[in-house]
Amino acid sequence: MIETIKNIEIEVNNFEIINEQSLENFRLQFLSKKGKISELFEVFKTVSGEQKKEVGKTLNELRILADEKFNSFKVNFQSSQNKNSQEMDYSLPVNALQLGTEHPINKVKNEIISIFKTIGFSIAYGPEIEDEWHNFSSLNFAENHPARDMQDTFFVDKNPQGNFALRTHTSSVQIRLMEKEPVPIRSLMPGRVYRNEAVSARSNCFFHQIEGLYIDENVSFADLKQTLYYFVSQFFGEREIRFRPSYFPFTEPSAEMDIFLGTETEQDYRLTKGTGWLEILGCGMVDPNVLINCNIDPEKYTGFAFGMGIDRITMLKYGIKDIRQLFENDIRFLKQF
Ligand code: DAH
Numbered sequence: 001m002i003e004t005i006k007n008i009e010i011e012v013n014n015f016e017i018i019n020e021q022s023l024e025n026f027r028l029q030f031l032s033k034k035g036k037i038s039e040l041f042e043v044f045k046t047v048s049g050e051q052k053k054e055v056g057k058t059l060n061e062l063r064i065l066a067d068e069k070f071n072s073f074k075v076n077f078q079s080s081q082n083k084n085s086q087e088m089d090y091s092l093p094v095n096a097l098q099l100g101t102e103h104p105i106n107k108v109k110n111e112i113i114s115i116f117k118t119i120g121f122s123i124a125y126g127p128e129i130e131d132e133w134h135n136f137s138s139l140n141f142a143e144n145h146p147a148r149d150m151q152d153t154f155f156v157d158k159n160p161q162g163n164f165a166l167r168t169h170t171s172s173v174q175i176r177l178m179e180k181e182p183v184p185i186r187s188l189m190p191g192r193v194y195r196n197e198a199v200s201a202r203s204n205c206f207f208h209q210i211e212g213l214y215i216d217e218n219v220s221f222a223d224l225k226q227t228l229y230y231f232v233s234q235f236f237g238e239r240e241i242r243f244r245p246s247y248f249p250f251t252e253p254s255a256e257m258d259i260f261l262g263t264e265t266e267q268d269y270r271l272t273k274g275t276g277w278l279e280i281l282g283c284g285m286v287d288p289n290v291l292i293n294c295n296i297d298p299e300k301y302t303g304f305a306f307g308m309g310i311d312r313i314t315m316l317k318y319g320i321k322d323i324r325q326l327f328e329n330d331i332r333f334l335k336q337f
Pocket of ligand 1: 168169170171211212248251281282283284305306307308
């Protein structure tokens with residue numbers, strides 16, 4: 001039996017372990033329950049008394065030898081595995097951090113703000129959920145004005161104590177400002193507004209406006225014209241502008257301002273419906289009723305206001321044909337600005 005053990009010892013020593021698979025084969029061949037060493041232990045039970053001591057000792061040595069060989073390779077493989085996972089391969093290509101870009105609407109908004117800042121306008125913000133007073137009544141909207149209808153406005157809460165809606169324009173911020181700020185006021189109010197409209201390439205149920213308000217003594221329509229002319233010259237470059245009489249409940253007189261694009265390019269022709277003129281904003285002198293609603297004396301103070309759609313101007317500036325593209329967050333679209 002000693003000889004058999006010695007032979008297996010040679011086999012153990014000669015067994016080449018090169019990878020995990022061969023380590024497993026080694027275990028199966030020598031150390032498993034049905035392996036050669038277990039078999040020897042079975043045979044050992046039949047060994048007679050005087051041989052038992054020597055055979056037992058040799059057999060144990062064999063088992064220790066095989067165990068140690070197995071364990072040392074096992075540890076080797078494990079540690080080289082860990083090493084692999086810890087070591088970085090600096091040559092691998094990385095997923096480059098995807099930096100966002102400034103949204104075209106923010107770009108245009110900031111550009112407009114910076115132009116008005118140079119002539120002393122400050123910036124103010126108001127809530128997007130607005131009560132009926134700030135969005136309509138204080139701005140002189142008649143009780144039965146269609147904008148107060150659910151067809152046009154998203155009401156959040158309609159109850160006898162007071163109705164709340166998603167603001168339909170940033171003009172509501174004018175009121176909030178006049179209620180709390182002392183005159184003179186010279187402010188720009190950007191923000192998101194909401195209307196219950198069918199979504200299409202040209203209109204969306206939410207969009208962005210920027211509102212302007214200037215209240216002081218002796219503010220005249222000429223100041224309004226000059227201010228807007230300055231804005232247009234800075235934003236669009238030297239261009240003709242014109243004012244057309246219009247109507248807004250909160251201004252009197254009211255006007256719409258157009259800029260001259262011409263009809264030379266196909267886009268200009270289409271945008272201006274062949275006239276060369278494109279409407280850019282609404283404006284006017286603040287209605288005395290609105291001043292009274294904000295506890296400002298209309299005998300002493302006058303003011304002008306204007307409001308424009310940022311989305312429309314953005315589309316004009318970049319030649320974007322569908323307003324919905326501005327809100328789809330498609331990175332391929334946004335990266336272009
Ligand atoms: N609030 C108007 C709208 O949403 C725009 C507007 C027109 C604002 C005239 C003004 C203004 O401040 O004076 O259509």
